[in-house]
Amino acid sequence: MKHANWDDLRLLLLVAQEGTLRGAGRKAGLSPATLSRKLDDLEEALGQKLVERFQGGCVPTAFGADIIAWAGQMGEIALEIERTRDRQDAHGASGLVRINTDEWLSYFLTTRFARFHDAYPNVEVEIVTSHRPYSLTRREADIAVRPYRPEQLDLVTRRIGTLSFGLYGSRDLVRRHAADLAQQDWTRMPFVGFDEPRAEFQSDRWLRALPGAPAPWLRCSYGLGILDGVAHGAGLGVLATFLAADHEGIVPAIPRIPELDQEIWLSMHRGLRTTARVRAVVDFMEQAFAEYSETGR
Incomplete structure (x- = not known):
């Protein structure tokens, strides 16, 4: 049995994680054919088959599963070595x-x-x-x-x-429109959004698709303009969720919009x-x- 190449073991781990040669090759920057050849080399070095390759994906053999487990531990050790080196290099x-x-x-x-x-x-x-x-x-x-x-x-x-993103407004505006927000009646709500050249941004398409909602009356060419408008009571606007933690006067109307993640x-x-x-x-x-x-x- 020859010595196993650590780089090839890493590729074996990637194949196990992704389940297909195509998916693993995409992450590794290799073609499926090249990746398959490297697996062949590793199997030859270890003297046993590691992965059964089917049209729908790759399945480790019993021997391959053992090697993958050991390779995973080796990867954790290698990562810890790199972290130790990084800590020592910090001030350098x-x-x-x-x-x-x-x-x-x-x-x-x-x-x-x-x-x-x-x-x-x-x-x-x-x-x-x-x-x-x-x-x-x-x-x-x-x-x-x-x-x-x-x-x-x-x-x-x-x-x-x-x-992640949510729909936010100033504390006073959300309080004044509490009844409308509870019923998700957007017809009388003021909105802040992007200007026309940026109206195709995903967040603005979501905002303009709210049932009955008027188009944003205040429009900005940059995201922080929307933040400023929302913070000062101009209307509801779509903001990244981390911003709410930095601005006490901003509260959520919709805390998170999963489709905008x-x-x-x-x-x-x-x-x-x-x-x-x-x-x-x-x-x-x-x-x-x-x-x-x-x-x-």
């Missing part, structure tokens, strides 16, 4: 990290990064806010945080959380994934989204 990390993201996520990050500076005093963070995605391959930014998964195969991508994806160029300053920023953002998932803040 230095330089600039540029993050490209949209408006809501920019607000989410900028209101949380103060703690990061305490841990990594020599790392500078630049958050570039735009609806247009910057090119990571041309190094217009180091990291992108977006509500969709990029398609480029030369990028490292990972899902870091889910952003957005999966948040982080991506970066493969060449940057081992850079200390980039690892530090990525780990911090993952922790921030984990806390938001647990607490809503």
Whole structure:
């Protein structure tokens, strides 16, 4: 029996998690044919079949299930080694990290990064806010945080959380329209939304589809304009849920709108994934989204 390749064991874990060569290959940036060849190499090295491959997916053999369990433990150990290294590198990390993201996520990050500076005093963070995605391959930014998964195969991508939205108003406005809200009678409610060029945003389509609701009388070209209008009593508006925790005068009319949930994806160029300053920023953002998932803040 030959020595097993750790990279091939990782691919075996991915196949077990995804259940198909196509799904695992998509995550690994490999074609199903290439992934199948690597599984063949691993099976040859270990001397036994690991996965039965059917048209509908992949099923581990009994031997394969044992190997997958051991490989999972190896993965946890490898991750802990990386975390230990990262902790030791913390004060040695230095330089600039540029993050490209949209408006809501920019607000989410900028209101949380103060703690990061305490841990990594020599790392500078630049958050570039735009609806247009910057090119990571041309190094217009180091990291992108977006509500969709990029398609480029030369990028490292990972899902870091889910952003939720609700319908909010000022405390006084919600109190004055309590009866209408209880009956979901939207006909006499004032609304704040995006302007016409942005009326196709998912949140604005949802708002304009409320039965009997008038079109937003106050329209803005940017999300924080909607926040300002809502906070100052101009009407109800769709906002990211974390904003309510930061503004005591804003209360929910609908606390969460599940169909507006957005999966948040982080991506970066493969060449940057081992850079200390980039690892530090990525780990911090993952922790921030984990806390938001647990607490809503």
